[in-house]
Amino acid sequence: MTRSRPTAAAMSLLATLLACALLHTVPAGTVEAGGRTSAHGEHKCAAVQSPAPSVTCAAAAAAEEDVSDGNLLPPAPLQAPDAKQYVTGEYRDEVHAEGDLAGIHTGEYGYKYRTIDGLVLPPYVTPKRLAAAQSVITRADDICYCSFPKSGSTWLANVLYLMLHDGIEAEGDMPLRSNLHWMESSWTFPRTQAEVDAMPPPRIFKSHMPHGYALGGGPGKAPCRYIYIARNPKDVAVSYWHFESNQSWSGGYNGPWEHWLQLFVDGKVQRGSWFDHVLSWWQVKDAENMLFLKYEDLKRGFPSQLRRISNFTGHELSGEAFERVVNASSFQHMKQSRFANHQTMRGFEGFLRKGEVGSWKEQFTVAQSEAFDKLYKQRMAGSGLNFDFE
Ligand SMILES: *[C@@H]1O[C@H](CO)[C@@H](O)[C@H](O)[C@H]1NC(C)=O
Numbered sequence: 001m002t003r004s005r006p007t008a009a010a011m012s013l014l015a016t017l018l019a020c021a022l023l024h025t026v027p028a029g030t031v032e033a034g035g036r037t038s039a040h041g042e043h044k045c046a047a048v049q050s051p052a053p054s055v056t057c058a059a060a061a062a063a064e065e066d067v068s069d070g071n072l073l074p075p076a077p078l079q080a081p082d083a084k085q086y087v088t089g090e091y092r093d094e095v096h097a098e099g100d101l102a103g104i105h106t107g108e109y110g111y112k113y114r115t116i117d118g119l120v121l122p123p124y125v126t127p128k129r130l131a132a133a134q135s136v137i138t139r140a141d142d143i144c145y146c147s148f149p150k151s152g153s154t155w156l157a158n159v160l161y162l163m164l165h166d167g168i169e170a171e172g173d174m175p176l177r178s179n180l181h182w183m184e185s186s187w188t189f190p191r192t193q194a195e196v197d198a199m200p201p202p203r204i205f206k207s208h209m210p211h212g213y214a215l216g217g218g219p220g221k222a223p224c225r226y227i228y229i230a231r232n233p234k235d236v237a238v239s240y241w242h243f244e245s246n247q248s249w250s251g252g253y254n255g256p257w258e259h260w261l262q263l264f265v266d267g268k269v270q271r272g273s274w275f276d277h278v279l280s281w282w283q284v285k286d287a288e289n290m291l292f293l294k295y296e297d298l299k300r301g302f303p304s305q306l307r308r309i310s311n312f313t314g315h316e317l318s319g320e321a322f323e324r325v326v327n328a329s330s331f332q333h334m335k336q337s338r339f340a341n342h343q344t345m346r347g348f349e350g351f352l353r354k355g356e357v358g359s360w361k362e363q364f365t366v367a368q369s370e371a372f373d374k375l376y377k378q379r380m381a382g383s384g385l386n387f388d389f390e
Pocket residue numbers: 241242245246254
């Protein structure tokens with residue numbers, strides 16, 4: 001697939017015009033890479049860096065509404081641009097489902113989800129966002145990493161970012177998460193099509209969708225380099241249970257382990273069946289622009305997997321940069337790193353929990369483990385894909 005690529009200057013002009021049109025004002029500073037979508041999901045407000053703009057996003061959005069309503073309300077109180085609040089604030093359906101509350105279901109133990117074509121998804125993956133993700137026009141120097149949740153994707157994201165930045169973490173207020181583009185989600189740093197179109201390379205996209213809903217069309221169709229990371233499903237199930245329990249983004253789900261395990265086995269957790277997800281990407285593993293990784297391989301032999309990643313993406317690392325990436329990718333480093341750990345996000349304090357292979361043994365009973373093994377054998381038979389469970 002070839003598409004002519006607009007020049008960087010044209011892109012930058014477009015981005016500025018867009019920001020101006022949406023802000024109804026001339027930006028006083030440079031436009032930040034990030035942005036925010038209002039609760040109505042319609043106004044796209046660019047956050048403007050200091051000096052502070054005289055019109056905030058909220059006020060501009062309110063002003064626009066007044067006009068369309070023909071009903072002049074007093075302007076909303078001036079506030080600092082709250083893109084950061086949007087990013088770090090707690091998940092809320094009212095904000096992050098972007099007005100699409102009708103599609104949200106509540107299951108047993110309060111588990112919240114929505115379905116699209118029967119696939120169980122988080123409330124913040126709206127049909128609109130998903131469609132936008134699928135229609136992103138990717139470039140050959142883009143990287144999109146994908147996984148089922150809790151399979152090492154944040155680890156991989158950190159590795160990719162470091163690899164592209166000589167092993168050096170960004171300082172200040174732009175943590176790892178804000179350098180990634182998660183198009184299917186209204187949370188945690190929503191991007192619009194126009195924003196990502198205007199972004200210079202290298203762009204790193206994130207996705208938790210099965211292959212049928214791949215960002216930009218998927219390997220073999222889009223030029224982007226795709227990296228899928230998979231982890232043994234027993235550790236995934238346990239890690240996911242901890243991640244979804246008592247949290248705002250899952251409706252405060254408070255089911256016991258055996259209930260969660262049943263949901264997981266039935267493919268009724270957010271993102272659906274682990275088996276369907278992993279096998280859908282495994283089927284395209286041989287595409288030229290596709291790399292399939294396993295969490296356990298990264299755990300066991302990180303340097304050789306890093307070499308695979310850097311070879312696949314065409315980003316050679318010098319000896320010292322290679323060592324810096326290795327150092328900054330260790331679990332111990334990431335856990336205490338302000339850059340890599342999602343510690344500025346409410347509810348994410350324990351995001352990097354254990355990061356071990358085989359922790360499932362502390363949770364599964366022998367009977368649960370045996371039943372799971374049986375299902376695993378059935379579902380994986382003939383695929384040629386195997387996982388290490390310890
Ligand atoms: C969720 O909260 C309940 C009530 O506080 C607690 O008993 C339970 O252990 C929590 N679940 C998890 C997996 O942390």
